[in-house]
Amino acid sequence: MPTLPELLEQLKFITQEATLLGLFLTATIILLGRDWRSLILALLVQYILVGLILSRLVRPDIATLKVMIGAFICPILFLSARQVAFVPAPLAQYRPPPDSRQTWWQQLLFLVPAFIKGADRRRRPAATGFVFRIFATLIIMLAALTISRSLALPGLPGSVNTAVFWLVLAGLTTLILTDDPIKAGHGLFTALTGFDLFYAVVEGSLLLTGLWGVINLLIALAVGYLAVVRGAGPEEEW
Amino acid sequence: MPLTLWLVLLPLGAVPVLFLLRNTKLGGILAALIALFLARLAWILPPGVVWNILGRPIGLDALAQMVLLLVFVAAAVFFLLPLLCPPYGRSLLNGVGQERRVFYPAGMAILGLLAAAGLSRHLGITAIFIGAAAIFTVFVIQGQRLDSTRAALRFLLLMSLAMPLFLLAAWRIDQYQLSGGQLLPVHITQIVFFVWGGFAVVMAIVPFHGGLIAVASESAPATAAFVLVLFPLVALSTLLHLLAELPLLIPSPEFAGVVIAAGLITAVVGGGLAAVQRSFSQLMGYSALYYLGVILIAVGVGGQSAVGLVMVMLAIYVLAIILVASGVSAIRMYGPDDGFDQIRGLGRQIPVGTMALGMGGMMFAGMPLTPSFAANWQLFHSLAAANQTAPLILALAGLGVALGYLRGLRHALTPISEKDYLRFTEPPALLSLIGFLAMLVLALGIFPGLLIEPIQQMVSGVAFPIP
Numbered sequence: 001m002p003t004l005p006e007l008l009e010q011l012k013f014i015t016q017e018a019t020l021l022g023l024f025l026t027a028t029i030i031l032l033g034r035d036w037r038s039l040i041l042a043l044l045v046q047y048i049l050v051g052l053i054l055s056r057l058v059r060p061d062i063a064t065l066k067v068m069i070g071a072f073i074c075p076i077l078f079l080s081a082r083q084v085a086f087v088p089a090p091l092a093q094y095r096p097p098p099d100s101r102q103t104w105w106q107q108l109l110f111l112v113p114a115f116i117k118g119a120d121r122r123r124r125p126a127a128t129g130f131v132f133r134i135f136a137t138l139i140i141m142l143a144a145l146t147i148s149r150s151l152a153l154p155g156l157p158g159s160v161n162t163a164v165f166w167l168v169l170a171g172l173t174t175l176i177l178t179d180d181p182i183k184a185g186h187g188l189f190t191a192l193t194g195f196d197l198f199y200a201v202v203e204g205s206l207l208l209t210g211l212w213g214v215i216n217l218l219i220a221l222a223v224g225y226l227a228v229v230r231g232a233g234p235e236e237e238w
Numbered sequence: 239m240p241l242t243l244w245l246v247l248l249p250l251g252a253v254p255v256l257f258l259l260r261n262t263k264l265g266g267i268l269a270a271l272i273a274l275f276l277a278r279l280a281w282i283l284p285p286g287v288v289w290n291i292l293g294r295p296i297g298l299d300a301l302a303q304m305v306l307l308l309v310f311v312a313a314a315v316f317f318l319l320p321l322l323c324p325p326y327g328r329s330l331l332n333g334v335g336q337e338r339r340v341f342y343p344a345g346m347a348i349l350g351l352l353a354a355a356g357l358s359r360h361l362g363i364t365a366i367f368i369g370a371a372a373i374f375t376v377f378v379i380q381g382q383r384l385d386s387t388r389a390a391l392r393f394l395l396l397m398s399l400a401m402p403l404f405l406l407a408a409w410r411i412d413q414y415q416l417s418g419g420q421l422l423p424v425h426i427t428q429i430v431f432f433v434w435g436g437f438a439v440v441m442a443i444v445p446f447h448g449g450l451i452a453v454a455s456e457s458a459p460a461t462a463a464f465v466l467v468l469f470p471l472v473a474l475s476t477l478l479h480l481l482a483e484l485p486l487l488i489p490s491p492e493f494a495g496v497v498i499a500a501g502l503i504t505a506v507v508g509g510g511l512a513a514v515q516r517s518f519s520q521l522m523g524y525s526a527l528y529y530l531g532v533i534l535i536a537v538g539v540g541g542q543s544a545v546g547l548v549m550v551m552l553a554i555y556v557l558a559i560i561l562v563a564s565g566v567s568a569i570r571m572y573g574p575d576d577g578f579d580q581i582r583g584l585g586r587q588i589p590v591g592t593m594a595l596g597m598g599g600m601m602f603a604g605m606p607l608t609p610s611f612a613a614n615w616q617l618f619h620s621l622a623a624a625n626q627t628a629p630l631i632l633a634l635a636g637l638g639v640a641l642g643y644l645r646g647l648r649h650a651l652t653p654i655s656e657k658d659y660l661r662f663t664e665p666p667a668l669l670s671l672i673g674f675l676a677m678l679v680l681a682l683g684i685f686p687g688l689l690i691e692p693i694q695q696m697v698s699g700v701a702f703p704i705p
Contacts, residue, residue, distance in 0.1 A: 171400075181391055188398055195402040203409055205292060211366045212405065215373070222376040222394055229380060230387045 004064060006056050015160045016056070022049045024141070027170035030178075031116045031137050032182040032212045033129065036081040039186045044074040046167075050193050053160055057201050062209060066196060073189060080224030084231020088101050129176050136177065139170045156199045167194025181230050185223030192216060194195050240288035242298050242357065245276055245306060248352035257343040269317040271343040272365045273342055273349065277310035292412075293295055294360035301700050302356050304549055305475035309356070312467045312556045313349055315671070316553065316563070317342060319460035321617030322668040323374060325417055344377045349463075359431075359483075364476050365404030368440065368469070372397035372405025377463055379457045389452035393465070396449040400439035407432035411484065426486055433480060434497070440473040443534060444504045447527050454523025459570060462519065463563035466526045467556055474533065474552060478545055481537070482700050488540070497538030502628055507634025512642035516680040517577040518569065518595060522562045522647060523603040525639045528683045529555050530631065532604075532617065539620045542701055546694035547616060552690060554601060554610045555678065561598030564672050565591045568664060569650075578649040585650030590664050592650050594672045608679060612686035616687070 002010065026049065029042035045071025052100050054063035128136075144166035171191025178184050196212075205210060252272050280303055287297035300305075320341065348371045351501030355367035372394065379390040414421045420431075437443075442450035455463045460562045481487055508528030515521045533551045536544060549647050568591025569576045573584055585592035597608070604614035614636070618629040682689045 083575050130367055169313065175395060179388070179391075181387055183580055184391060184395060188395055192398070192402065199402070199405060201408075203363075203405070207292065208366070208405065208408075212362075212401075215366060215369045218370060219394070221374045222390075226376065226387045226391055226394070227382065229384055237705040 004060055008060055010056075011052060014052060015052065016157065019049050019053050019210035020159045020163050020166075023167060027167055027190055030190050031140075031170050031174050034065055034183070036077075036085065036182050037210055039183065040074050040078050040081065043077070043186055044070060045188055046190065047071065047074070050167075050197055052162075053127060053197065057156070057160070060190075062200060064208075065213060069216055072217055075226075076217075076220040076224050077182065077185060080227040084228055086182055117197070133177060136173055137170070140173050141166065144169050144177050153198055158197065164194045164198045167191065167197065170194075176211065181223055185220070185227070186228065188219065189216075192219075240630075241279070242283055242286075242288045242296075242620050245283075245353045245357065246350050247676070248279075249346045249353065250270065251345050253350075256346050256410065257367040260339050260342050263321055265342045266317055266321040269346055270314040272346065273310045273314035273317060276349070277307050277314065277351070280306040280310060288357075290364055291358065292360050294358070294363070295427075296357050296359070298357065298695050299431060299700070301475060301478055301545065304696055305471055305552070306353060306356050308553060308556050309352060309468055309471055310349070312346065312471075312560060313464065314635060315560050316460045316467075317345065318671070319567050320458070322665055322671060323571045324665070325398060330633060339382060340377045343382070344374045346569070347371075347463060347486070348374045348468065352468055356475055359479060361476070361480065362405050362408030362409065365401050365408065365436070368404075368472060368476075369401045372469070377671060378461050379453055381458055381501060383456075383502065384651070386456055389449070389456035392452045393449040396439055396442075396446060397469075400436045402441070402657060403436035404430045407436060407453050414484075414486075428652045429484075430487055430489060430493070433477075437473055437477050438500065440529055441470050441477075441534070442527060443500055443530070444507045444527075447504070447507070450521070450527060451523040454526065455517070455520045456553070459522075459563045459566040461524065463559045467559050468533070470530055470533075471552055471556070473629065474537075474548065477537065478548065478700065482545075494538050494540060495624075498535050498624070498628065501531045502533030502536060502631060503534075503536055504528075505532070505632055505635045507531075509638035511638075513638035513645075515642050515646075517564045517578050518577065518581075518646055521599070521642050522559070522566060523561070524598060526555070526559060528635055529558070529602050530641050531635075532614070535621065535628075535632070537619050539624070541615065541620060543616075543694065545697045545700045546690075547613060548614050548695050549693045550690050551610070553693065555614060556600035558598045558610070561594045561601065561672070561675055561679070564668065564675070565593075565595030565598060567591075568594070568668060568672075571665075578646055581646075581650050582652050583650070583654030585647065588651070588664050588671050590669050592647065593676065595650075596643060596647050597676055598629075599646075600640060601679065603640035603643070604633075605636075609645075609682035609685040609689055611683065612690065626691075679685075 006105040012094060021202065024041040024047060026046040030039055030046075033039050042047060045065055051063045051067030051070070054066055098141065109139045139198050147169075148158070151165075152158075152162060155166065171187045171189070171194060175184055199212070200209065208216025241519035249272065252268075256265050256269055259268060280298070283303070284300045285300060285303065288293040289296040299689055321572065341532065351367045355364045358364045358367065374392045375397075378395050379393055407429055410421075410425055411433065413425070414429065423459055439446045450466065455466050457465070458659055466649055488497070505528050508524050508526075510527060512524035515524055529551070533548055533555065536548050545558065566576050568588050569581055570585060570589060573580050601608045601610050604610045614632075618632065621629050621632070
């Protein structure tokens with residue numbers, strides 16, 4: 001079994017720019033998606049990517065700790081969301097009408113967005129439309145790029161600087177656009193991950209880093225609890 | 239082990255016991271007794287540093303002592319309220335009235351964490367403790383109800399978003415102090431931004447008031463009041479400590495003007511919206527918002543007696559919230575809701591609870607013959623020296639709060655026909671509590687010196703300069 005330094009050495013081929021691209025993708029899924037499984041998967045990948053970036057900026061054990069915290073948060077959210085998932089969601093639901101002319105990649109092009117959107121699987125429609133959320137994502141993306149060019153955070157290379165602003169803005173926008181505890185929790189964790197990417201680099205105190213990790217886990221428990229309560233109760237009006 | 243640490247360890251140690259007793263009356267009584275014992279402990283313990291974390295002291299001083307005393311006494315009353323007003327009978331369907339199942343153990347954990355936050359002088363550590371307490375508060379706010387998670391979710395999100403601001407501020411403050419005060423102006427600006435931004439969120443300053451209002455509207459009266467009192471109190475104590483230690487947090491008179499303006503906007507929004515509310519629990523939220531704005535103005539005005547004035551206002555705030563929460567609890571025992579339309583004529587049947595609502599409301603509004611009148615008068619006097627219009631606006635916002643309560647009381651005291659008249663008897667223990675508080679309010683209203691002078695003396699050593 002490879003040691004941590006060996007593992008990081010093997011992952012060196014993934015550049016910072018590729019990681020940034022990955023973070024753009026994961027946060028976009030969190031912003032646009034409604035299916036709890038795709039959200040949790042995106043969040044998990046997000047934590048791994050952030051850990052990868054951090055492994056090049058701080059001590060590898062700190063970076064691993066951050067990934068471990070994410071790896072604990074995602075199962076907490078998964079178990080809570082699964083407990084109250086309204087419909088078992090068979091994959092067949094997403095299947096396009098049978099059409100022999102469609103190739104496998106055309107079907108894939110239909111399936112992936114449908115899975116991310118999670119349409120028809122919720123008890124009520126989203127507060128905002130899918131197109132609106134796409135426009136919001138594009139605007140936030142532009143804002144993150146613009147801000148990161150004019151405001152350089154200390155100790156961070158350019159691409160990581162952009163990642164911090166992107167994650168924070170995408171997380172905050174998700175919070176604004178949703179009323180669902182699970183989705184809001186993902187938005188919150190996205191914003192906090194962006195903050196963590198900066199904070200882990202500048203804060204030298206292990207005590208504060210550790211306590212902040214504990215707080216993240218506790219937040220996940222609270223979000224999970226609210227998701228279960230919301231799922232168990234009747235519909236609420238906002 | 240230093241006795242001061244018992245202020246943290248005792249409540250945390252009591253959590254398992256209270257969890258086991260959560261469904262019994264004994265749980266509530268024990269929680270209240272522990273809180274009262276902690277209040278006594280906070281009062282009698284000698285000030286001093288007991289520990290150091292990250293180069294900063296953990297310990298009691300006059301300010302922390304005063305705040306913890308208020309926190310523990312208020313918590314004791316709020317632990318008792320669900321027992322004094324049994325079981326909000328007509329609201330059981332949505333879980334309101336069953337809050338004690340989680341309230342006692344979670345509330346005690348929150349007390350321990352907030353006591354730790356109050357003792358710590360490192361902003362990062364304080365923020366972590368406040369954050370942990372906020373997470374436990376989610377369970378308290380939600381209680382047993384299933385129909386809405388809005389209040390708990392909003393509270394959690396806002397408090398979670400405040401923590402990064404505090405942590406960044408703590409990082410910059412550490413840098414500032416390690417460099418012997420040699421920091422670039424832009425970094426000092428960052429400290430100011432992070433500190434005030436974080437406190438604006440925790441203290442529910444407009445536009446971050448959504449969580450506070452949602453908690454007041456949706457949570458049970460005792461738990462809502464618990465949240466409305468504890469978090470602003472500990473946050474203000476931390477802010478005052480920081481202001482005393484770091485004068486750079488108010489870098490110019492213009493910035494003090496910004497703080498006053500933020501307080502004024504909060505008070506105006508709170509007072510203005512209080513006037514048009516349609517239920518007492520929402521009214522409690524907006525009147526608390528108004529008074530938090532007033533307290534922030536007192537911080538911005540500053541001066542030699544600012545800390546004393548803020549502490550007096552905090553004591554008044556606690557007293558007013560306890561009165562209003564008692565009144566709302568009394569109403570919830572008999573009515574389906576505390577909406578003005580639902581309580582028509584109820585005031586004639588539960589006169590003491592209604593009186594508590596009226597007295598609490600008038601205290602918030604700063605009316606004569608209440609202790610807040612003298613404190614507000616002192617604030618208006620100091621504020622008028624800087625801006626002559628601001629006191630007038632503040633007084634009008636106060637009238638908005640008074641108007642809101644008068645509207646509610648008018649509905650409660652509307653005569654109803656004999657056939658709709660139900661014979662209620664308010665629980666004697668609740669009558670005793672409200673009676674005691676009412677006499678205290680009257681005594682302090684007529685002789686405000688009884689409240690102001692001891693507090694001013696107690697915190698006379700703490701001051702922060704306003705340039």
